[in-house]
Amino acid sequence: MSSTIILLTVVTLSLLGVVSAIVLYFVAQKFKVFEDPRIDDVEGLLPGANCGGCGYPGCRGMADALVKADDLSSLFCPVGGNETMGKIAHYLGKTVAEKEPRVAVVRCQGSPEHRKPTNVYDGAMSCAISASLYSGDTGCQYGCLGYGDCVSACNFDAIHINLVTKLPEVIDDKCTACGACVTACPKNIIELRRKRPKDRKIFVSCVSMDKGAISRKACKVSCIGCGKCVKVCAFDAITLQNNLAYIDAQKCTLCRKCVEVCPTNAILELNFPPRKKTEVAEGEVSGSL
Amino acid sequence: MSASAAISVLPIPSEVFVPFSQHIGAPSEPVVAIGDKVKVGDIIAKSTSFVSANIHSSVSGTVAGIEYIVDASGYPRQAFRISVEGDEWRPEIDRSSAFVKGNGYDAKQILEIIQSSGIVGLGGATFPSHVKLVVPHGKKADALIINGAECEPYLTADHRLMLEKGHEILEGTRLLMITLGVTTGYIAIENNKPDAIAHLKTLVKNYEGIEIVPLKVKYPQGGEKQLIKSIIGREVPSGGLPIDIGAVVQNVATAYAVYEAVVKHKPLFERVVTVTGKSVKNPRNFMVRVGTPVSCLIDAIGGLPEDTGKIISGGPMMGKALNSVNSPVAKGTSGILLVPEKLSRRSQEAVCIRCSKCVSVCPMGLEPYLLFKLGKRGFYDRMEVEHVLDCMECGSCSFTCPAKLPLLDYIRLGKGAVAKMIKNRKK
DSSP, X not given: OHHHHHHHHHHHHHHHHHHHHHHHHHHHHHTOXXXXXXXXXXXXXXXXXXXXXXXXXXXXHHHHHHHHOSOGGGOOOTTTHHHHHHHHHHHHTOOOOOOOOEEEEEOOOOOXXXXXXXXXXXXXXXXXXXXXXXXXXXXOSSSOOOSOHHHHHOSSSOEEXXXXXXXXXXXXXXXXXXXXXXXXXXXXXXXEEEOOGGGOEEEEOOOOOSOHHHHHHHOTTOOOOOOHHXXXXXXXOEEEETTEEEEOTTTOOOOOHHHHHOTTOOEEEESOOOOSSHHHHHHHHHHHO | OOTTSOEEEOOOOSEEEEXXXXXXXXXXXXXXXXXXXXXXXXXXXXXXXXXXXXXXXXXXXXXXXXXXXXXXXXXXXXXXXXXXXXXXXXXXXXXXXXXXXXXXXXXXXXXXXXXXXXXXXXXXXXXXXXXXXXXXXXXXXXXXXXXXXXXXXXXXXXXXXXXXXXXXXXXXXXXXXXXXXXXXXEEEEETTOHHHHHHHHHHGGGSSSEEEEEEOOOTTTTSXXXXXXXXXXXXXXXXXXXXXXXXXXXXXXXXHHHHHHHHSOOOSOEEEEEEEOTTOSSOEEEEEEXXXXXXXXXXXXXXXXXXXXXEEESOTTTOEEOSOTTOBOOTTOOEEEEEEHHHHSOOOOOOOOOOOHHHHXXXXXXXXXXXXHHXXXXXXXXXXXXXXXXXXXXOHXXXXXXXXXXXXXXXXHHHHHHHHHHHHHHO
16 A cells, blocks of 8 residues: 555656656747856956956956957956956957056044044944044044944955054055945045055045144144145146145156155155165165156 | 923124025025125025025124034034124014014915025924925825924923914914915924913914814824824825825924014024033023024033033934034024933944834834844845835934944935935936
8 A cells, every 4th residue: 555655656756857847948948048158257267256346246247248348448357457357358359458456545644643532423333324424533524434334345354444543454465456445435535546566655645625724733644735745746746636635646656755845744655665864765766766 | 391491582692603504405605705794684695496595694793704614414514604793683674572463475475485584494304494385286285284293302492482482383374374275284282282282272263274283292293294194194105295195294483483584574593492401400492593603502501511421403312413512503403402421322232133123113114123234234225125215313213222223323324325326316
């Protein structure tokens, strides 16, 4: 008795399986969607970080766009960089121009020591929320809030809040210049700048557009818009707008003259060898030019 | 606390800061220059678009500068600095307190006066009043609701106004009814103000079509959509406006301002502000000129209590902490609340245990815990689907949350992001 039931069950289910398989086969044939097999291959070449730094939702979206595009000049994977883009272009039989590698820099030095807190914020620990409520817990309405929206936006563990300065710091080797932190920062402090040899950087580490007296009162290391750096720069790399100096990374030759004249130390030089005397520094600069 | 304190006139300070933008909508354009002499009631900034409001000088004196001053938004914003000289009003303004009936005005005239007088919603939202009073094509208004609920604890500005300016409020209501072309008006008052209900009930006998509606005391009874539901039993559809179901809501203080503008030719440049708090010995209600620094109000109640931890502009639920005592009183400042240090701190956050207290308490039927999580992760398109824009930021969810999560903070963030998204989509 029980053996018949088992047999019957097995036969019925097998029959059901066979019929369904046949139906599914024809349905699949009928509704087959053709997908370019190159999309899979290009996706394989991409880093697979799905960071969105290219402007597409994930690497699959980018791969799709790369295969469909006639001209690759507007597409770039910041994570993979020139190497990946070169490989993809080679695979697709297209050409791609080399792009300069970039890196994120944080343009604020407003540590509690430099920028005294004027009130206490006890709302939700998010820069975006704090920025929507008021100008911040210091006298500077432009500077870093320090609640780490950039840290949570980074997919590469490349940005961290320094517990002493309460400011984010970028680890250059890990940064892929995907721009996630740039978008996350409600104060627009983070900028993607051209990557230079030995990760050397010179930039105005301040975004305050307040008049000199106001910004100086709020923060010891703010740009006061005095224009000394503009005058000293021999390469027209520095512009002054809204009481704030800006160094064009394309024109800057890393000569460090502006760093020396800045009265508030708002211009930051990073990863340079320590200078012994001013003359030595200048001599070295002319050598590197 | 301050309900028994009659409205007293705050002395005019030596200098006022009148912000350019005191309303929702486009900021107004200045029409006076530095060094110009102004009288009380002179237009100093003109509205540039329909959803905007004129700004009038609240004092007489000289425009000393156009400066950035931290206002209730928490950011430095442009404001006129006017140094006060005497108190000379524009000649056409009737300064007597005698009650006059505003007869002989038609709807168009009243609307024009309201628009030129810079009247905005004085309940706190500061939405330009004339915009609400123009009924869009294809829609019809059939009920005007005057909001006297004043549902936030502590605030008594509207309560005092109803007790002291009952005639004026009713006349203002009548004028607003003419503007809208409606025959029914309701004045909604919460049951915790029996004196105001009784007072207005005796006065209302001379007015046809106006009814005083006592309401159950609950928060947020004074929300526009909640009032409409309580009074005429209609529900504003999600994403809709009260006018979609034929209702228009205005605050009692707005009705009073309309009366003053129409009958006394007085533009909106002063308002009643409650100054109160747990540790304030004698809480008061002041008639304050717009632009008066908050510090003057605090001085008037005998200085800042020592244990003050926060100064809030508005009520305890929806008000916003100020980051400067120099912030000026604006058209939307209904109260200044001084919170003791102990009460002002937020408690330590815990994790959500899905108790759904926030869901049951949300007056709009939203799911705050969900919106909070979505907001935290930046899933704004999903927030739009979950009707985040229906949130009126009453704060009930954050208040009730046993885990003390900053629910409203993230919902507000999402509201902003969704509103931006929709705007970009329209482009």
